[in-house]
Amino acid sequence: ELKVEQNPLFLSMQEGKNYTIYCNYSTTSDRLYWYRQDPGKSLESLFVLLSNGAVKQEGRLMASLDTKARLSTLHITAAVHDLSATYFCAVVLQYNNNDMRFGAGTRLTVKP
Amino acid sequence: DAGVTQSPTHLIKTRGQQVTLRCSPKSGHDTVSWYQQALGQGPQFIFQYYEEEERQRGNFPDRFSGHQFPNYSSELNVNALLLGDSALYLCASSLLKGGYEQYFGPGTRLTVT
Numbered sequence: 001e002l003k004v005e006q007n008p009l010f011l012s013m014q015e016g017k018n019y020t021i022y023c024n025y026s027t028t029s030d031r032l033y034w035y036r037q038d039p040g041k042s043l044e045s046l047f048v049l050l051s052n053g054a055v056k057q058e059g060r061l062m063a064s065l066d067t068k069a070r071l072s073t074l075h076i077t078a079a080v081h082d083l084s085a086t087y088f089c090a091v092v093l094q095y096n097n098n099d100m101r102f103g104a105g106t107r108l109t110v111k112p
Numbered sequence: 113d114a115g116v117t118q119s120p121t122h123l124i125k126t127r128g129q130q131v132t133l134r135c136s137p138k139s140g141h142d143t144v145s146w147y148q149q150a151l152g153q154g155p156q157f158i159f160q161y162y163e164e165e166e167r168q169r170g171n172f173p174d175r176f177s178g179h180q181f182p183n184y185s186s187e188l189n190v191n192a193l194l195l196g197d198s199a200l201y202l203c204a205s206s207l208l209k210g211g212y213e214q215y216f217g218p219g220t221r222l223t224v225t
Binding site: 033044088 | 168
């Protein structure tokens with residue numbers, strides 16, 4: 001069974017600092033997604049990573065994928081308050097477009 | 113271009129009742145997936161519909177059923193509501209062949225009392 005683990009689950013950081021969120025998954029996967037969710041809101045797509053070694057960057061966020069290690073990272077550079085949210089990684093089983101499994105989420109708080 | 117829409121936004125039901133949630137996919141998308149997100153947790157896959165058929169189902173009881181219409185919109189029905197069914201229900205639309213993105217709707221917040 002595919003399991004997706006994120007850590008840390010809670011992250012409090014100061015503005016201007018860097019940090020990395022980790023996402024491990026247990027079986028072979030076609031692709032990995034990162035989503036952002038603000039309180040009471042829906043999921044906003046950040047990145048879709050499709051192959052080993054894929055790296056994508058948008059603003060202060062950069063995501064990477066290592067399919068051999070079954071690991072994805074979401075790196076935050078020089079955090080700002082607006083990045084405060086919950087971040088989820090999600091994995092789709094290989095050859096199965098039907099079932100997206102989510103991690104438990106990382107609740108990020110960026111303090112001034 | 114409207115994105116994924118869901119209705120209603122909020123809903124309060126009593127234990128034992130039945131509820132129907134609705135979803136319209138993003139224009140051009142043909143596949144609708146439903147997820148349940150309990151407070152403080154990640155979304156859990158309920159099922160997916162394509163060409164008006166359920167393609168796959170997550171670990172949810174038969175009380176959860178769905179339907180997809182010819183215009184690709186979808187309904188999620190939950191019978192015999194339990195307190196534990198209280199959650200945010202998210203609909204996601206995608207293109208089955210050749211698409212990687214899943215676009216999520218704003219969700220329906222269901223409270224069972």
